[in-house]
Amino acid sequence: MTICITDIHVRHFALPLEPPFRASWDHQVRTRFSATLVEVHTDAGIVGYGSGDSMYGFEQFKHLFVGQDVSQTERHSDVLATLAFHYARYWPLEIAIWDVLGKAANLPLFRLWGGHSHRVPAYCSTGELHDPVQRKEEVLRFREQGFRAVKIRMRHEEVRRDLAVVAAVREEVGETMEIMVDANQGWRMPGDTRRPWDVKRALQVARELEHYGVYWLEEPLEHANFAGLAELRRATSLRIAVGELNRSPADFREFVSQGSADVLQPDIVVCGGFSLGLKVAHLCEQHGLRFCPHTWGNGLGLMANLHLAAATGICPFLEYPFDPPGWTPERRDFILADPVLVSKDGDLVLSEQPGLGVTLREDLEQFEVQYP
Ligand SMILES: [Mg+2]
Secondary structure (H helix, E strand, O other): OOOEEEEEEEEEEEEEEEEEEOOOOOOOOEEEEEEEEEEEEEOOOOEEEEOOOOOOOHHHHHHHOOOOEOOOHHHHHHHHHHHHHHOOOOOHHHHHHHHHHHHHHOOEHHHHOOOOOOEEEEEEEOOOOOOHHHHHHHHHHHHHOOOOEEEEEOOOOOHHHHHHHHHHHHHHHOOOOEEEEEOOOOOOOOOOOOOOOOHHHHHHHHHHHHOOOOOEEEOOOOOOOHHHHHHHHHHOOOEEEEOOOOOOHHHHHHHHHOOOOOEEOOOOOOOOHHHHHHHHHHHHHHHOOEEOOOOOOOHHHHHHHHHHHHHHOOOOOEEEEOEOOOEOHHHHOOOEOOOOOOOOOOEEEOOOOOEOOOOEOOOHHHHEEOOO
16 A cells, blocks of 8 residues: 655744753753654555754755655655755654654554664763762662663863762762763854864873773764774773764764774764664674664654664663753653653663654644744
């Protein structure tokens, strides 16, 4: 049976944030959180959902998809790649198309995509800069909630202050939790022109972090500094994690061929969709690298990356953005009927609901805006 796309709607929503969220990687305090929803309507009456990139300007390209058979996913991904090259990252559309296919097959996407497992360990990905005493107390609470791993952000003016947080957390949790550290040097928010670390700086920090048994050091250099990352990786015992916003499939090839990384972190709702995500997972498997998708967005994007991670069975930890009160599941997943929660043993567990398995909240209209 052929199912054809009849229309595509792009809707924008915004949630006011009071108290605001102070993202460590942003030079501006965040007082609202925006989410874009892509709806793919079909002649079978099935509607698929995707979210991630903001999809600005997509209307002019809708005709490239309307009337097409949803099952030609590699064709759709190729078309989206041409748009990503010339315009923007319209990858949430690819996820919405897959949501249709999952619903049509009456299978959750993780089963359609490989079905290795229905659960993936989550790591608690913090987002703010907190002092050592506050952070170590919070991490104890995260552990009580089930988390077996936590990610700490580095972005104080003085790197000693960041290292003090890592030291305090390690002292508090001992060997009971893994600790990841995110240097956030890979890219900058719009308007932020601060230069990233260079190899020497990153190596100084890495040498310090080696004392604390850090599981990985994330984005210690600019996102396409393949040779620098390789040099750093050879010089430190820490795993190097990269790739969260790399836009080109060729970047992942370079990470592997130049020996730049131990952990690859594609995010399928902002780069390459499921099509690229699966190829990167295969690269990781073939080259003995960790596959740990990035997912700092809303719950729909989290679910898309979770289905891929579960399907492949090679993801030791999936990112779970969580840093209350600034960043809570209720805020992060405000477009969904229910927030995505972690089990008491720290796993993200998928249900047998078809497709992405998400339900939008009934009163979503109240958050709708023209542009976020
Ligand atoms: Mg990161």
